[in-house]
Amino acid sequence: MLFNSIKFLIFFPIVTIGYFLIPFRFRWLLLLIASCLFYMAFIPKYILFLFLLIGIDFTAGIMIEQSKEEHRKIYLIISILSTCAALFVFKYFNFFNNTAAGLSHFLGWHFKPYHFGWVLPIGLSFHTFQSLSYVIEVYKGRYKAERNLGIYALYVMFYPQLVAGPIERPYHLLPQFYKEHSVDYERITGGLKLMAWGFFKKAVIADRLAIFVNNAYADHNSLGITYLIATIFFAFQIYCDFSGYTDIAIGAAKVMGFELIKNFDRPYIAKSLTEFWHRWHISLSTWFRDYVYISLGGNRTTIPFWILSIMITFIISGLWHGANWTFVIWGALNGFYMVFGRLTSGIRDSLAQKTGLSRHPMLHNGLKILTTFLLVCMGWVFFRAKDLGEAAHILKDIFYKGNGSIYGWLTHITSADNYSIIQTDILNKIGPDQFQFGCGVLMVVVMLIFEAVLGEKLFSQLALGWKAPARWLVYYGLVIAIIALGVFNRSPFIYFQF
Amino acid sequence: MDQTKKIFKKIALFLPILGLMVAVNAIVDPAHLYLKSKSYEEGIARILASGHNVANVHNFDHRLVQKYRIAKEKGLPDMIVLGSSRSMQIGTNIFPDKLVVNNSVPGGSLADYLGILFNYEQKGGIPKTIVFCVDPWVLNPNNVGNDWVSIKEDTYAMLDKLGFPSRKIFKAPLISPKMTNLFSFSYFQTAIQTVFKEGFEGDSYFATDKEIADDYDIELKDGRRSYSKSFRSRSEKEIEKTAMDNFTSINKEFYDFQKPDHGMSNILKKLISYLQSKNVTVVFYLAPYHPVVYNTLLSPAKQKVLIEIENNYRDFAKRHDLKILGSYDPSKVGLGGLDFYDDFHASKEAVEKIFKQGIDL
Numbered sequence: 001m002l003f004n005s006i007k008f009l010i011f012f013p014i015v016t017i018g019y020f021l022i023p024f025r026f027r028w029l030l031l032l033i034a035s036c037l038f039y040m041a042f043i044p045k046y047i048l049f050l051f052l053l054i055g056i057d058f059t060a061g062i063m064i065e066q067s068k069e070e071h072r073k074i075y076l077i078i079s080i081l082s083t084c085a086a087l088f089v090f091k092y093f094n095f096f097n098n099t100a101a102g103l104s105h106f107l108g109w110h111f112k113p114y115h116f117g118w119v120l121p122i123g124l125s126f127h128t129f130q131s132l133s134y135v136i137e138v139y140k141g142r143y144k145a146e147r148n149l150g151i152y153a154l155y156v157m158f159y160p161q162l163v164a165g166p167i168e169r170p171y172h173l174l175p176q177f178y179k180e181h182s183v184d185y186e187r188i189t190g191g192l193k194l195m196a197w198g199f200f201k202k203a204v205i206a207d208r209l210a211i212f213v214n215n216a217y218a219d220h221n222s223l224g225i226t227y228l229i230a231t232i233f234f235a236f237q238i239y240c241d242f243s244g245y246t247d248i249a250i251g252a253a254k255v256m257g258f259e260l261i262k263n264f265d266r267p268y269i270a271k272s273l274t275e276f277w278h279r280w281h282i283s284l285s286t287w288f289r290d291y292v293y294i295s296l297g298g299n300r301t302t303i304p305f306w307i308l309s310i311m312i313t314f315i316i317s318g319l320w321h322g323a324n325w326t327f328v329i330w331g332a333l334n335g336f337y338m339v340f341g342r343l344t345s346g347i348r349d350s351l352a353q354k355t356g357l358s359r360h361p362m363l364h365n366g367l368k369i370l371t372t373f374l375l376v377c378m379g380w381v382f383f384r385a386k387d388l389g390e391a392a393h394i395l396k397d398i399f400y401k402g403n404g405s406i407y408g409w410l411t412h413i414t415s416a417d418n419y420s421i422i423q424t425d426i427l428n429k430i431g432p433d434q435f436q437f438g439c440g441v442l443m444v445v446v447m448l449i450f451e452a453v454l455g456e457k458l459f460s461q462l463a464l465g466w467k468a469p470a471r472w473l474v475y476y477g478l479v480i481a482i483i484a485l486g487v488f489n490r491s492p493f494i495y496f497q498f
Numbered sequence: 499m500d501q502t503k504k505i506f507k508k509i510a511l512f513l514p515i516l517g518l519m520v521a522v523n524a525i526v527d528p529a530h531l532y533l534k535s536k537s538y539e540e541g542i543a544r545i546l547a548s549g550h551n552v553a554n555v556h557n558f559d560h561r562l563v564q565k566y567r568i569a570k571e572k573g574l575p576d577m578i579v580l581g582s583s584r585s586m587q588i589g590t591n592i593f594p595d596k597l598v599v600n601n602s603v604p605g606g607s608l609a610d611y612l613g614i615l616f617n618y619e620q621k622g623g624i625p626k627t628i629v630f631c632v633d634p635w636v637l638n639p640n641n642v643g644n645d646w647v648s649i650k651e652d653t654y655a656m657l658d659k660l661g662f663p664s665r666k667i668f669k670a671p672l673i674s675p676k677m678t679n680l681f682s683f684s685y686f687q688t689a690i691q692t693v694f695k696e697g698f699e700g701d702s703y704f705a706t707d708k709e710i711a712d713d714y715d716i717e718l719k720d721g722r723r724s725y726s727k728s729f730r731s732r733s734e735k736e737i738e739k740t741a742m743d744n745f746t747s748i749n750k751e752f753y754d755f756q757k758p759d760h761g762m763s764n765i766l767k768k769l770i771s772y773l774q775s776k777n778v779t780v781v782f783y784l785a786p787y788h789p790v791v792y793n794t795l796l797s798p799a800k801q802k803v804l805i806e807i808e809n810n811y812r813d814f815a816k817r818h819d820l821k822i823l824g825s826y827d828p829s830k831v832g833l834g835g836l837d838f839y840d841d842f843h844a845s846k847e848a849v850e851k852i853f854k855q856g857i858d859l
Contacts (some may be wrong), residue, residue: 006678183501183502183505183507184501185501185504188505189505189508219739305696417656436687472511475512476512476515479512480515481684482683483519483683483687484514484686484687484690485687486683487684488683488684
C-alpha cells in the first residue's frame with residue numbers, strides 16, 4: 001500500500017481510531033494485523049516468507065540469550081546467514097550470476113546464467129537490517145531477547161516504517177509497544193502536520209521534478225546543461241521523495257504515540273561529505289557505522305586500514321541500495337570522497353588561511369556547502385543512471401561534449417542560436433504543464449525556507465506559539481498547495497525498490 | 499474526551515477546502531460527468547447522426563455517444579467497426595460504397611462490444627458486416643477497465659441474450675468512478691486549468707464539414723477520428739519519442755496477462771456463433787504496434803504473450819471461418835515507423851494499406 005494512495009487515506013484513520021478505541025492489551029494485535037494487511041497490499045504471498053524470517057530471528061534471539069558462550073555465536077551466525085541468504089537470493093543472485101557469466105564470456109568460457117524470476121519483496125533490505133540489528137544487539141547483551149512472538153513480529157513489520165524505514169533499533173522501538181498511549185492533542189496534531197509536510201514534499205516537489213528528470217535521463221540526446229539541471233533536480237527529487245516518505249512514516253507513528261528515529265537533517269547544508277552522511281538517511285548511516293565500520297576497526301586503526309574500512313563500508317552501502325554496478329560505483333565514490341576529505345583537510349585549512357578565506361566564514365562556509373552539494377550531485381548521476389554506460393555518457397555530456405557542456409560554455413561564446421536550442425531542449429523536458437512545473441521549482445525554495453526556519457526541529461513543531469491566523473495560513477497554504485499543485489499518478493517512493 | 503473533540507474540531511476546519519474542491523469539480527466539470535452529463539454526449543451524437551462531423555470535442559463519454567448515436571440514426575449501417583482507438587481509422591475511406599459506422603471507443607473491451615451490439619439489437623437488428631478490432635487486452639479480464647460501466651445495463655442484457663446470466667465476469671465497481679472523481683485532486687487541477695483557459699462555461703464543440711483541422715481533432719460522421727495536421731505531420735524522431743513515452747506510461751494491458759482468459763474466450767465464441775446464426779459477416783482486425791514498441795520496448799516474455807494471443811485469434815478465426823486482417827507485428831504487414839502516429843496507433847494510410855491487402859467485403 002502506497003502512502004500516497006486513496007487506500008492509505010482510508011486505512012490510516014480506520015487503524016488509528018480502532019487503535020485508541022480498543023483496550024490496551026489488544027492494541028499490538030491490531031497493529032500487527034494492520035501491518036500484515038499493509039504488506040499484503042503489495043504481493044500477498046511474500047508475507048509467508050517474512051513470517052519465516054521473523055520465526056528464525058525470534059528463535060535465534062532466545063537461543064542466543066539462553067545458550068552458553070560457545071554456542072551463542074553459532075546461533076548468531078545461523079540467524080545472520082539465513083537473513084542475508086534471503087536478501088542475497090532475491091536481490092543479488094541475478095546480479096552476481098550475470099557478472100560471473102560476463103566474466104566467463106570474457107575469458108572465453110561458456111556459462112549460461114540461471115535467471116531467478118521472483119520479484120524482490122518490498123522493503124526487504126530495510127526489514128532485513130532491522131532484524132539483523134535485533135540479533136546483534138541481543139548477542140552483544142545490550143538488549144534482552146523478546147519473548148512475545150507477536151511483539152517481535154510487530155517490531156519487524158510495524159507498518160509506518162515497514163517498507164522504507166527509518167531502520168529502527170530494538171532498544172528504541174520494542175519498549176514502545178509495551179507503553180500505553182492515550183489520545184494527546186499536541187502529539188496527534190503534530191503527527192498529522194508532519195504527514196501533511198511529507199505529502200507536500202512527495203506530491204508537490206518530488207513527483208513534479210521527476211517529470212523533468214525522467215524526460216532528460218530517458219533522452220540520450222539531451223544537452224549537457226539539461227543533464228546538469230536534471231541532476232540538480234534529482235538531488236531535490238530524491239531528498240523530497242525519501243524524506244517525504246520518512247515524514248509520513250514518523251508522523252503516522254507519532255499519531256499513535258510511537259517515536260521513530262529521525263532520518264534526515266537538512267542534508268544539503270552539509271559543509272563536508274562526512275557531515276552529509278550524518279544528515280542523510282541517518283538510520284542507515286548509523287547502522288553501517290555501528291555494525292560494519294566499527295567492526296572493521298573504525299577510527300582506531302592505521303590510516304591504510306581506515307581507508308580500507310571506509311571503502312568497504314561505503315561499497316557495501318552502495319550495494320545495499322541496489323544490485324547494479326552503478327550503486328557499487330556510487331558507494332565507492334562516496335567512500336573516496338570521505339578518504340580524500342580527511343587526507344586533505346590539513347592542506348585545505350592552510351589554503352583557506354593563506355588566501356584569507358577563513359577570515360570570511362560566511363563565504364567560506366558557502367563555498368564548502370556548494371562544493372559538497374556538487375560532489376553529492378556527481379554521485380547522484382550514478383545513482384539515477386540505469387547502467388554505467390549511461391552514467392558515463394551523462395557525465396561526459398555535462399562536462400565536455402558540445403556547446404551545452406561546461407567545457408562548451410567556458411570555451412565558446414554562446415550564440416543566440418545556442419540559447420534557443422538550450423531553451424527548446426529544456427522546455428521539451430518540462431512537458432506541457434509549464435506553469436505547474438514552475439510552481440514545483442518555487443516550492444523547493446519554499447521548502448528550503450521552512451527548513452531554515454525549523455532548524456533541527458521537525459515540521460510537527462512548526463508554528464507552535466504562533467498566533468492562530470499565521471498558523472492557519474501555513475496549514476491552509478500547505479493543503480491547498482498539495483491539492484492544486486501535487487502530481488497524483490500514484491508513483492511509488494524511490495526507496496521502495498530497495 | 500475533550501482532547502478527542504478538539505482534534506476532530508481542528509480536522510473539521512479543513513472541510514471547507516474539501517467542499518470547495520467538490521463544488522469546483524461538479525460545476526466546472528471538465529469531463530462532463532455531473533451537471534453537464536448526458537447533454538454533452540447527446541449533442542455530439544445528434545450532430546454525427548445528422549451527417550456532420552464534430553470539432554473541438556474533448557473529455558466525453560464515448561460509450562454514451564455510441565448509445566445515443568445508434569438510437570438517433572435513421573436506419574442501420576451496412577457495416578460497423580467495434581474496437582478501440584487503434585481501429586478508429588477504418589471507415590468510408592476504405593469502403594466508399596458502403597454505409598459504414600465506426601463504433602470504436604478508446605480502450606474498447608469485450609464488455610463495450612456487447613453493450614454496443616445490444617443497442618443495435620434494440621434498434622432493430624445487427625448490421626450485416628462487423629469488423630472486430632481484437633486487441634490483446636480484449637481477452638484479458640484484468641483490463642476491462644471501468645469505462646464500460648456507462649452502458650453496463652446494455653452489456654448485461656446482451657450477456658443474458660447469449661446465455662450468460664452471471665455478471666461476475668464484468669463486475670461493475672462498487673463506487674462509481676464518477677463519484678470518486680468528485681473527490682479527485684487531479685480532476686480539480688484539470689477543472690482549474692479549464693476555468694483559466696475557457697471560463698466557467700467551457701469551450702463547446704461545433705458541427706463542421708471539414709475533415710481535417712490544423713490544431714484540433716475532428717470526430718468524423720462515420721465514427722473515425724481525424725487527428726490534427728500538427729499531430730500527423732510530426733517527424734519520425736518525434737513519433738518515436740511519443741511512442742516510447744506513451745508506452746512506458748500506459749503498458750498496463752500487458753500486466754497480469756499470461757494467456758487469453760477462458761471465460762472471456764467463451765463469451766467471444768458465443769457472440770461470434772450468435773452473429774453467424776444471424777448471417778452477419780465477421781472480420782477480425784489485428785492492429786499493429788509501432789516497430790520501436792514491438793521490437794525494442796516489449797520484453798521477450800511480453801512479446802511472446804503477444805505472439806501467443808495473435809496465434810490464438812488466428813486459430814479462433816480459422817475454426818469459425820472468419821476473415822482476419824493485419825498483425826500486431828508491424829513488419830508482417832509491411833509497416834515502418836513513419837506509418838504510425840504514436841506507439842499504438844497506425845496512420846490512416848497505413849490502415850488503408852492493410853485493408854487493401856486483398857479483402858473483398
